[in-house]
Structures are given as structure tokens and as C-alpha cells.
Amino acid sequence: MADFGATEIETFRAETRAWLEANYPPSLHGPMASENDTPWGGRKASYSNPDIQLWMDRMGEKGWTAPMWPKAYGGGGLSKEENRVLEQELRRIKARPALASFGVWMLGPVLLEYATEEQKQRFLPDIVKGKTRWCQGYSEPGAGSDLAGLQTRCEDRGDHYLINGQKVWTSYADQADWIFCLVRTDTSKKHEGISFVLFDMTSPGVETRPIKLISGSSPFCETFFTDVKVPKEQLVGRLNGGWEIAKRLLQYERQNISAGGFGGAAGLDVVDAAKQYVGVDEKGRIEDADLRGRIASHKMDQAAFALTIRRAEAESKQGAGPSAATSIIKYAAAKLNQERTELLVEALGLQGLGWEGEGFSGEELGAIRSMLRAKANSIEGGTSEVNLNVVAKRVLGLLDHQ
Numbered sequence: 001m002a003d004f005g006a007t008e009i010e011t012f013r014a015e016t017r018a019w020l021e022a023n024y025p026p027s028l029h030g031p032m033a034s035e036n037d038t039p040w041g042g043r044k045a046s047y048s049n050p051d052i053q054l055w056m057d058r059m060g061e062k063g064w065t066a067p068m069w070p071k072a073y074g075g076g077g078l079s080k081e082e083n084r085v086l087e088q089e090l091r092r093i094k095a096r097p098a099l100a101s102f103g104v105w106m107l108g109p110v111l112l113e114y115a116t117e118e119q120k121q122r123f124l125p126d127i128v129k130g131k132t133r134w135c136q137g138y139s140e141p142g143a144g145s146d147l148a149g150l151q152t153r154c155e156d157r158g159d160h161y162l163i164n165g166q167k168v169w170t171s172y173a174d175q176a177d178w179i180f181c182l183v184r185t186d187t188s189k190k191h192e193g194i195s196f197v198l199f200d201m202t203s204p205g206v207e208t209r210p211i212k213l214i215s216g217s218s219p220f221c222e223t224f225f226t227d228v229k230v231p232k233e234q235l236v237g238r239l240n241g242g243w244e245i246a247k248r249l250l251q252y253e254r255q256n257i258s259a260g261g262f263g264g265a266a267g268l269d270v271v272d273a274a275k276q277y278v279g280v281d282e283k284g285r286i287e288d289a290d291l292r293g294r295i296a297s298h299k300m301d302q303a304a305f306a307l308t309i310r311r312a313e314a315e316s317k318q319g320a321g322p323s324a325a326t327s328i329i330k331y332a333a334a335k336l337n338q339e340r341t342e343l344l345v346e347a348l349g350l351q352g353l354g355w356e357g358e359g360f361s362g363e364e365l366g367a368i369r370s371m372l373r374a375k376a377n378s379i380e381g382g383t384s385e386v387n388l389n390v391v392a393k394r395v396l397g398l399l400d401h402q
Contacts, residue, residue: 042133074125137181
């Protein structure tokens with residue numbers, strides 16, 4: 001869509017503001033009651049507040065869960081200027097996200113780039129409306145940092161593919177409807193023997209086993225495939241051409257993980273928590289000077305990070321999507337979130353050490369769990385070590401040490 005002039009964009013702003021004010025459910029003001037109310041969508045979705053689904057449905061019908069995707073595939077068809085206005089108006093009313101979706105963040109962009117027209121028409125509209133929840137079948141027990149070493153086999157059986165193997169750290173696999181999966185279709189080659197396929201998680205032979213983390217939650221799973229039949233029309237891109245798609249998708253994954261900042265910690269702000277639990281001096285500052293200095297330094301890093309995100313987003317929109325610089329952002333986001341959650345637990349003092357019981361509030365218990373959960377930030381979406389290697393090679397142009 002062409003760029004709008006000042007009059008047209010202000011008209012769009014007025015219309016968008018009016019629509020949001022009429023359609024955003026009042027009950028969604030304020031933080032989520034629990035992490036279980038994250039609007040992932042999909043066939044198994046269940047929320048404590050039915051307005052979460054209502055908000056998803058309304059935004060999905062407008063295409064505003066994927067506002068810049070083409071209308072032909074269910075998206076909003078908005079221009080950059082219109083999308084910026086929509087984001088501003090959503091922030092103005094402090095609206096919750098209508099949809100959290102690996103389909104929107106990762107799969108959709110690569111389908112727009114690599115999929116056939118039939119595949120786009122089949123999968124993209126349901127992603128936009130939150131009807132399908134997707135999971136990512138990448139890492140394996142012997143292929144994590146060396147993802148190209150994956151061994152999940154995909155054999156050509158004439159009218160279908162037959163898949164056997166195992167994936168690990170498959171986020172929310174037990175809740176997902178479909179999976180986008182890397183499989184080996186040629187054992188004689190490494191990178192050039194990988195393909196990218198899509199299939200239903202209810203297919204016979206698919207099994208998931210949740211992995212409990214130190215935080216007490218189980219967002220990750222082991223996923224097993226035993227003689228899983230996949231129709232050939234669910235291969236995306238070229239046979240043995242999946243590595244190119246895999247790398248592209250990882251760029252989108254790292255970009256969106258970074259932009260999301262790995263989420264909050266039970267709604268607590270570090271500065272507010274420190275003032276409440278540590279106390280303030282006569283000038284209204286955090287009383288502990290050392291903690292105050294470390295929090296101030298962290299807040300400056302956060303502000304610089306937010307500006308970097310905005311610059312990277314602007315640069316990606318001018319070019320052909322995200323670049324290897326997303327590895328810089330992913331590394332920094334993981335470090336910042338781990339630092340923030342650790343500072344928060346420190347600020348809470350003894351109240352930050354609780355696990356259960358009436359002596360602790362929900363926010364206090366959420367803080368310790370968020371700190372423990374954040375330990376995975378430097379692993380998921382590409383380990384920090386791998387991302388630093390990408391930065392060295394692809395951004396700085398450094399050669400491997402000989």
C-alpha cells in the first residue's frame with residue numbers, strides 16, 4: 001500500500017482509535033491473572049477470561065494480529081505508516097497483545113517468502129486468526145548448537161514422506177496443533193540434505209513429553225516421531241533446500257524474542273520494588289547506594305537496547321527483512337533479562353526467596369520463578385555462544401581462528 005499523506009494518516013488514526021475504544025474489552029485492562037492466559041490460540045486454547053478469546057477474534061478478523069501481511073492471506077494490509085499508528089494507539093490504551101504466536105513471529109514470514117500460493121492460502125489465514133497453534137521442531141539431543149547435524153529422517157515413500165526421529169526443547173509441543181520441522185532427506189550431505197516440512201501434531205506416531213524446569217513450569221518438551229506420514233504437499237520450498245529456510249526463520253525468531261524482551265516478571269518493576277522493599281533515602285532515592293547504582297546502569301542499558309531495537313526494525317523494513325544483526329540483539333536481550341530478574345529478586349530480599357505459602361504475594365513468587373526461567377534465555381533461540389559466533393562472522397567479518 002502506498003504511503004499516506006498527513007490528512008489520510010490522521011483519518012486512519014481517528015478511525016483506528018475509535019475502533020479500538022469500541023472493541024477492546026474493558027476487562028482486559030491490567031495484568032494477566034496468570035501465564036496460562038497468554039493468548040496462544042489454537043484448538044486447545046482455554047482462558048480464565050472469555051474476553052481474551054473475544055479480543056483475539058476481533059483483531060484477527062481485522063487482520064491486525066499480522067497487520068502488515070497481505071489481505072489476500074488474512075493480514076491487515078497496512079502500510080508502514082498505518083502500522084506505526086496502530087502500534088501507537090494500542091500502546092495508548094495499554095492494550096494486551098491479541099495473539100502470541102510462533103506462526104505470526106516465525107513461520108508466517110518464511111511462508112510468505114518460500115511457500116507456494118496454495119500453502120499460503122491454506123495456512124496463513126488460520127495463523128492470523130489464532131486458529132492454529134504452531135511449535136518449532138529444530139533442536140535434537142545431538143543437534144543443538146550444531147543444528148545442521150540433525151538426524152530426524154524423512155524418507156520418500158511415493159505419495160508421502162515417512163518421518164522417524166526425536167526433537168528436544170520443543171516449546172509448547174504438548175499444546176500445539178501443528179509443527180514446522182527440520183528433517184534429513186539426504187544422509188550424504190549435511191546442510192544440503194535438510195528439508196522443511198509441516199505436519200499436524202495429532203498425526204499417528206507423534207508423542208510429546210513435557211520437561212520440568214527449575215522454575216516449576218514445563219514449557220519445553222521432548223518430541224518423538226515414529227513412522228509419521230506427511231503428505232508431500234506439506235514440504236515447504238525445495239527438497240533438500242530447508243537449511244536456507246531454517247536460517248531465515250532463526251533470524252525472525254531472534255528478532256521477535258529480542259523485541260519481546262522475554263516478557264515481564266509478574267508485573268513488578270525493579271525500581272518500584274527496590275523502593276518498596278529496600279526503602280528510600282531523604283531524597284526519595286533507593287536507600288542502598290550500591291543497588292541503586294546497579295539498577296541505574298541496568299535501566300540505561302535497557303533504554304539503549306530499546307533504541308537499538310527501533311533502529312534495527314527501521315533498517316529491516318528498508319531492506320529484505322532481518323539480518324545477522326538479530327544475533328546481537330538476541331544476545332543482549334538474554335543478558336538484560338537475566339540481569340533484570342536477578343536485580344528484582346535481590347531487591348525483594350527475603351520476600352524474593354519464597355516458593356509457596358501465604359507469606360508471599362503472587363508477584364513475589366512470580367519474581368523468583370521468572371529469575372529461574374530467565375536462565376534459559378541464553379540457550380533458547382540460539383545459545384549466546386552461537387550468537388556471538390554469528391556476530392563475529394556475519395557482522396564483524398572475522399575469520400575463524402586457524
